[in-house]
Amino acid sequence: xxxxxxxxxxGRATVLxxxxxxxxxxxxxxxxxxxxxxxxxxxxxxxxxxxxxxxxWNVPKAERRRRIDELIGxxxxxxxxxxxxxxxxxxxxxxxxVAREFIHEMDLLFLDEPTVGLDPIVRGSVLDYxxxxxxxGLTIFFTTHILEEAEYLCNRIAVINQGRIVQIDTxxxxxxxxxxxxxxxxxxxxxxxxxxxxxxxxxxxxSRFGRDEGSGVYRVTTTRxxxxxxxxxxLADRLNxxxxxxxxxxxxxxxxxxxxVTEDGKAAANGGRVS
Amino acid sequence: MNIYLRLVYRNIRAxxxxxxxxxxxxxxxxxxxxxxxxxxGIVPPFDVGNGRVISYSPAAxxxxxxxxxxxxxxxxxxxxxxxxxxxxQLLMGPSxxxxxx
Numbered sequence: 001x002x003x004x005x006x007x008x009x010x011g012r013a014t015v016l017x018x019x020x021x022x023x024x025x026x027x028x029x030x031x032x033x034x035x036x037x038x039x040x041x042x043x044x045x046x047x048x049x050x051x052x053x054x055x056x057w058n059v060p061k062a063e064r065r066r067r068i069d070e071l072i073g074x075x076x077x078x079x080x081x082x083x084x085x086x087x088x089x090x091x092x093x094x095x096x097x098v099a100r101e102f103i104h105e106m107d108l109l110f111l112d113e114p115t116v117g118l119d120p121i122v123r124g125s126v127l128d129y130x131x132x133x134x135x136x137g138l139t140i141f142f143t144t145h146i147l148e149e150a151e152y153l154c155n156r157i158a159v160i161n162q163g164r165i166v167q168i169d170t171x172x173x174x175x176x177x178x179x180x181x182x183x184x185x186x187x188x189x190x191x192x193x194x195x196x197x198x199x200x201x202x203x204x205x206x207s208r209f210g211r212d213e214g215s216g217v218y219r220v221t222t223t224r225x226x227x228x229x230x231x232x233x234x235l236a237d238r239l240n241x242x243x244x245x246x247x248x249x250x251x252x253x254x255x256x257x258x259x260x261v262t263e264d265g266k267a268a269a270n271g272g273r274v275s
Numbered sequence: 276m277n278i279y280l281r282l283v284y285r286n287i288r289a290x291x292x293x294x295x296x297x298x299x300x301x302x303x304x305x306x307x308x309x310x311x312x313x314x315x316g317i318v319p320p321f322d323v324g325n326g327r328v329i330s331y332s333p334a335a336x337x338x339x340x341x342x343x344x345x346x347x348x349x350x351x352x353x354x355x356x357x358x359x360x361x362x363x364q365l366l367m368g369p370s371x372x373x374x375x376x
Binding site for chain 2: 003004005025028029031033035037038039040041042043044048052055056057058084
């Protein structure tokens with residue numbers, strides 16, 4: 001709706017000082033949008049596709065050439081710059097979609113989950129590029145479910161639950177206000193233990209329990225790590241297991257998000273709001 | 276360049292791949308010159324009055340097929356744009372064809 005693709009159903013909103021209902025064209029002239037879904041030109045190669053997109057935005061030819069070369073370098077697209085867009089992999093198409101949007105100047109960029117389908121290295125370079133652009137003055141409206149990305153990029157985060165904004169604050173403040181729980185992470189020398197898992201899951205001090213299949217690390221979310229750590233050692237003793245490593249990790253934005261959404265759910269059930 | 280001309284140019288450029296060119300140029304030619312002359316033998320010439328007679332291949336066939344192929348190509352471009360997400364992308368661009376204003 002804020003990108004003017006859908007008409008407002010009710011209420012009033014302004015984007016960059018322009019009214020959404022009456023000044024859609026002015027808004028569109030100042031924004032860029034990377035949709036969650038794919039968007040590419042059928043029958044064109046990567047470079048031509050970027051060039052035509054720049055033409056639509058009335059970017060002068062010489063400037064288009066310069067920016068295309070620059071963006072192809074930034075987004076590591078050299079190896080497929082001449083490939084037809086239909087032959088690209090999902091990740092390559094995503095890179096093209098994000099890079100293409102930077103061919104024109106804008107004051108505000110809407111990015112809807114731009115890193116989906118990207119490998120970790122490319123994802124890192126895309127995020128770094130976005131951060132650099134923000135430093136240069138661009139405002140980015142970034143939608144994501146990957147909270148590490150939100151924490152890395154964003155100065156302010158709006159948490160949306162059931163289609164309603166429940167909190168807007170800085171990542172630090174959200175963690176401070178809602179991330180009271182700590183995470184205790186530990187590994188067993190023996191790898192896994194279903195008895196340990198079931199005992200900890202049912203412990204009253206534990207609010208969440210999980211295990212990372214890749215690394216084998218158990219993660220216990222708790223507000224009382226001082227009670228949980230001795231409990232882990234007691235259980236390990238009883239089950240003849242050895243704890244090979246254990247540490248308390250900092251509260252993550254994900255912990256804060258879960259707490260906030262849980263609290264909001266409870267408050268909504270009681271007819272209130274989280275504050 | 277005006278935004279309308281830029282969009283038209285983009286549509287033309289997006290249709291210059293081999294498959295599109297075949298359907299835009301070769302396919303109509305096949306209809307007009309091969310099938311048209313073939314049909315000329317079985318579709319009787321049409322008398323439009325004043326002694327003027329129009330046969331299939333030079334008139335009706337050519338006009339009809341030009342309209343059909345033009346419409347199909349324009350529709351195909353729109354269909355591809357909808358399928359590939361470019362339609363929404365262009366609507367959120369500097370185009371004057373908005374949903375809101």
